[in-house]
Amino acid sequence: MRKYVFSFLFIALSFVISLIALPYMPDQMAMHWNINGEADQFWNKSYAVFFGPLLMIVMLSLFVLLPKVDPKKENYKKFSGSYNIFVNMFIVFFFLLHIVTIGYNLGLDLDISLVVIIAVGLFFIILGNYMPRIKHNYFMGIRTPWTLANEKTWTKTHQLGGKMFVLAGVCMMLISFLPGLYKFIGLLIIIIFTLLISTISSYIYFNRYK
Structure with missing residues (x-):
């Protein structure tokens, strides 16, 4: 699991940010936007603020599991470096989306x-x-x-x-x-x-x- 330390750090950081931001979030957080960039779905802040970190945990768990259940599991060793980079990049991508969501709900003009x-x-x-x-x-x-x-x-x-x-x-x-x-x-x-x-x-x- 050491190869995913980078992902674990970003997930932990996302939880810390969520805990710090929770008291400042509106009761109903914007969580979805239409094609014009206007918020059109709102969730209760008590679980909306932790949705991003929890989603990252689920995604990382799937990425760790896939090489173990794939019938071609031996081939993962041939591109393990690229696979690890992809996994970490995927987690960073969702981390950035989480930060943007928090920022938007804090009132930033995004x-x-x-x-x-x-x-x-x-x-x-x-x-x-x-x-x-x-x-x-x-x-x-x-x-x-x-x-x-x-x-x-x-x-x-x-x-x-x-x-x-x-x-x-x-x-x-x-x-x-x-x-x-x-x-x-x-x-x-x-x-x-x-x-x-x-x-x-x-x-x-x-x-x-x-």
């Missing part, structure tokens, strides 16, 4: 949609750089019937997928400054295009290497 899309774009860029290192498995990466059926297809698809994710991340960061509706449409187009290219390429590679 454009939530701008912050979230920039964070997601940065997440895609980092993930794209590590994606070619991900070895054949059933839980992480571009999982289509064709990548799961053929390791060569998996490798070629993730080499292309890595570039696609980096490009998608850059595009997300660029559209984050657009008005709400255009930002939402742009995000959908980027995600759908990335998924389509990744899926179609895996089918093409499968037929080439089968």
Whole structure:
């Protein structure tokens, strides 16, 4: 578990921040925002303020469990460094979302949609750089019937997928400054295009290497 010390520290810090912020939170905390960045769902502060840290604990537990139950568990040893970086990066991502949520409910003037899309774009860029290192498995990466059926297809698809994710991340960061509706449409187009290219390429590679 020492490889996840970084994640544990951020989870512990998120709990400390929640405890400190709790007395200053409104009774009903904003927890969801529409495409225009306007809060449209509110939760009681007694559990809303701890939702982020608890979610991080659940996610980290899943990430620790997955390599133990995956039929391709031996392959995780081949990209353990990249996997650990991904896990820690994922926890940091949710930590940042938690901080932004706390800040918004403290009254800071934050454009939530701008912050979230920039964070997601940065997440895609980092993930794209590590994606070619991900070895054949059933839980992480571009999982289509064709990548799961053929390791060569998996490798070629993730080499292309890595570039696609980096490009998608850059595009997300660029559209984050657009008005709400255009930002939402742009995000959908980027995600759908990335998924389509990744899926179609895996089918093409499968037929080439089968």
